[in-house]
Amino acid sequence: MTKDTGLFDKVWETGNDGDTIASPVECFVSRVSDVWLTPDWIAEDMVRFFKPSGMVLDPCKGEGAFLRHMPGAEWCEIKEGRDFFLWTKSVDWIVSNPPYSTFTSFHDHAMKIANEIVWLIPLHKPWGSWPRLLALQKWGWIKHIRIYGKSRDFGLDMGFVCGAVHYSKEHMLETKYSFYG
Secondary structure: EEEEEOOOOOOOEEEEOOEEOOOHHHHHHHHHHOOOOHHHHHHHHHHHHHHHOOOOOEOOOOOOOOHHOOOOEEEHHHOEEEEEHHHOEEEEEEEEEHHHHHHHHHHHHHHHHEEEEEEEEEHHHHOOOOOHHHHHHHHEEEEEEEEEEEEHHOOOOOEEEEEEEEEOOOOOOOOOEEEEO
């Protein structure tokens, strides 16, 4: 559903999870400015803990925290002209810290191209939408949640508990969890 209220007004769309999302132009602005850089120690721990292998993609490279620990991985970065939403090649793993404002769109696209997905996200994100949970249930499930703690403790001033959430295609077993440290 699209509503155009005028040339310079916002264009709103309703995503498949029922969330209202902005037009592609606004999403571009949001993706460019929605930057929470991943601390190196978290990127290192996520790669060490989950051990991504095969073809790996970091869809929002930022300053390269994950790439430093995943030699040979592919990457996208909107600020460098490599838009994740234009990536169509299948990959084995996606490991990244996605823009939280467009998480649903990022996650939907990731589920189309990857078998294993690990996001550094506020831990309420996986449960925030019933349609998102139903889509996830058809695709796979959450295999593991690695909990890092309060985001403010590591420089992400948003006030949520954050962790690495490992989504696995066709995984239908229980979800495990661990705490860093």
